[in-house]
Amino acid sequence: MKILANIASLVFTLLVCKTVTAGEDHTTQILSEIENNRQLVMEQAGPAGEDSYIFLAFWDFDGTILHGDCSEGLVDDGTVIYQGLAQLVIESGHSKIYPVDGGFDRFWKDYRHMEHTISEWLAYPFIAQMMWGADTAKLEDLCARHFREQMSPHYFSSSMEMMNHLESLGIKNHVISASADVFVTASAETLPIDRSRMNGIKLKINDGVLSEEIIYPVTWAEGKTTKLKEIVAEVEAANPGKQVVVLAAFGNSYGTDGAFMKFVAQQQLPAGKATAVMINGGDEPAEYRGLFTCVQQTATQGDNEKPNVR
Numbered sequence: 001m002k003i004l005a006n007i008a009s010l011v012f013t014l015l016v017c018k019t020v021t022a023g024e025d026h027t028t029q030i031l032s033e034i035e036n037n038r039q040l041v042m043e044q045a046g047p048a049g050e051d052s053y054i055f056l057a058f059w060d061f062d063g064t065i066l067h068g069d070c071s072e073g074l075v076d077d078g079t080v081i082y083q084g085l086a087q088l089v090i091e092s093g094h095s096k097i098y099p100v101d102g103g104f105d106r107f108w109k110d111y112r113h114m115e116h117t118i119s120e121w122l123a124y125p126f127i128a129q130m131m132w133g134a135d136t137a138k139l140e141d142l143c144a145r146h147f148r149e150q151m152s153p154h155y156f157s158s159s160m161e162m163m164n165h166l167e168s169l170g171i172k173n174h175v176i177s178a179s180a181d182v183f184v185t186a187s188a189e190t191l192p193i194d195r196s197r198m199n200g201i202k203l204k205i206n207d208g209v210l211s212e213e214i215i216y217p218v219t220w221a222e223g224k225t226t227k228l229k230e231i232v233a234e235v236e237a238a239n240p241g242k243q244v245v246v247l248a249a250f251g252n253s254y255g256t257d258g259a260f261m262k263f264v265a266q267q268q269l270p271a272g273k274a275t276a277v278m279i280n281g282g283d284e285p286a287e288y289r290g291l292f293t294c295v296q297q298t299a300t301q302g303d304n305e306k307p308n309v310r
Contacts, residue, residue, distance in 0.1 A: 024157070024158045024295075024296075024297060024298075024299055026158070026293075026295040027158045027161050027162055027165075030162060030248075030275060030277055030293060030295075031162060031165050031166075033275050034057070034166065034171070034247050034248050034275050035169060036272065037247055037269070037271075037272030037273060037274070037275065038055055038169065038171065038247055038272075040271040040272035041053060041055075041245055041247075041269060041270050041271050041272060043271065044270045044271050050170065051242075052242060052243060053242060053243050053244070053245050054172070054235055054239055054242050054243070054244045054245070055169075055170060055171040055172065055245050055246075055247050056171065056172050056173075056174060056231075056232070056235070056244060056245070056246045056247065057166050057171050057172070057173050057174070057246070057247055057248040057249070057250070058173075058174050058175075058176055058228055058231075058246065058248070058249045058250070058260065058264065059159075059163070059173060059174070059175050059176070059249075059250045059251075060175070060176065060177060060224075060250065060251040060252060060253070060256065060257045061175050061177035061179060061184050061187070061200075062177065062178075062179055062252075063252035063253065063279070063280065064156075064159060064250050064251055064252045064257070064279050065155055065156060065159045065160075065163070065175070065191070066151060066154060066155055066156075066187075067154045067155070067156055067298075067300050068081065068082065068151075068154055069084060069179070070084065070085050070147075070151060070179050070183050070184065070187070071084050071085055071086045071127050071179045071180065071183060072084040072086065073087065074154065081154070082150045082151055082154065083146075083150070085143050085146060085179075085180075085183050086104070086107065086108075086111075086127055086130075087104045088142065088143070088146055089131055089134070089139060089142065089143075090103045090104045090107055090130075091103070091104060092142055094131055094134040094135075094138070094139055094142070095107070095130050095131055095134070096132060096133045096134075097130045097132075098130060107130060110126075111123055111126060111127065114126055120178075120220060120221075121218060121220065124178045124179075124201055124218065124220050125201050125203075125214050125218055127179070127180050127201075128180035128181070128182065128200075128201050128202075128203050128210070129203065129212045129214075131180070131182070131210050132203070132210055132211055132212040133209060133210065134209070134210045135208060135209060135210075136182060136205055136208055136209065136210055137208060139182050139186075139210070140182060140185065140186045143182065143183055143186035143187075144186040144187075144189060146186075147186055147187045147189075147190050148189070148190060151187070151190075152187075152190040152301065153300060153301050153302025154300050154301070154302060155190070155191075155300060155301045156279070156297045156299065156300055156301075157297075157299040157300060157301055157303070158295075158297050158299065159250070159279070159297065160191075160192075160301060162250075163191065163192050163193065164192050166248070167192045167193075171247060171248075172197065173192070173193045173197065174193070174197045174198075174199065174228075174231055175191075175193060175197065175198045175199060175200075176199045176219050176224045176227050176228060176231075176260065177198075177199065177200045177201075177219060178200070178201060178218075178219055178220040178224075178256055179200045179201065180200050180201055180203075181198075181199065181200035181201055181202040181203070182200070182210070183200060184198045184199070184200040185198045185200065199219060199227055199231070200219060201214070201218055201219055201220070202214070202215040203215065217230075220256060221255065221256060221258075221259055222259045224256070224257065224259060224260040225259045225260040225263045228246070228260050228263065228264075232244050232246065243270070245269060245270065246264050246267060246274060247269075247274055247275065248264070248274060248275045248276070248277070249261040249263075249264035249265070249274070249275075249276045249277070250276075250277045250279065251276075251277075251278060251279070251281070252278065252279045252280050252281055253281065254278070254281055254282075254284070254285050254288060257278075258285070258287075258288055261276040261278065261288075261291070261292060262276070262287075262288060262291055264276050265291040265292065266291070275293065276291060276292045276293065277292065277293045277294075277295060278292040278293070278294045278295070279295055279296075279297050280295075280296055280297060281294060
């Protein structure tokens with residue numbers, strides 16, 4: 001019965017996802033598709049070619065680039081693989097709400113209560129808000145060190161390969177995450193992405209000190225689509241005479257990333273079609289059926305190589 005169930009599950013996946021590849025050979029196929037669509041777009045401009053366009057790709061962070069979650073950490077079968085940044089900042093004395101001793105357990109209880117019984121729209125900004133009053137420079141130094149020493153080995157190798165290749169083609173990667181902006185921005189030195197293109201849940205900063213005031217949109221679910229549109233508008237405004245083309249989107253959760261990935265997948269490009277890649281996303285809901293390329297990733301940088309640091 002288990003064998004039959006597994007076969008049925010595989011058949012279902014093949015029917016609803018555009019592409020499922022064995023192992024992690026999917027990177028070549030995905031990059032080829034994006035590169036081909038880039039070429040088709042440039043051909044529309046004639047001799048002007050690449051100079052007529054600015055190409056972008058958008059990524060989720062936790063579970064898409066990083067195996068695990070930078071805020072919550074990664075636990076495997078009861079073993080802590082790496083500590084999350086929420087625990088690190090509390091136990092380093094950067095929260096006025098939660099004390100160093102025993103504060104993280106209190107935070108975790110409060111956070112899970114908000115997430116499961118109230119709303120993610122409240123819970124996810126709270127991770128950033130519990131750090132109000134903290135010196136942002138000290139926070140970023142602490143978080144950047146944790147990325148260098150503990151978390152960057154857990155970046156998915158395939159995601160890093162695809163990001164690096166896209167950058168080499170002149171396709172600018174942008175990250176839109178539901179983690180705190182001060183967290184994801186601190187990862188920039190370990191990624192092929194400039195810190196100005198890292199976006200998380202932002203709070204207003206007054207004289208280098210984090211406040212509780214949210215800078216909208218909250219970059220979760222539909223808020224990610226709103227942020228993507230804002231970024232495109234900003235890039236267009238900074239580059240008059242050029243058209244911004246979003247060629248790809250990458251995520252790992254239908255609930256968190258489905259909306260912005262669907263927006264990208266359903267765009268009308270000057271030519272070709274945008275690519276949307278769901279990584280380890282599980283069963284595909286009906287509203288997204290056939291829109292995404294569905295892949296599985298497990299290999300990380302720490303499996304057989306040093307962290308990829310710029």
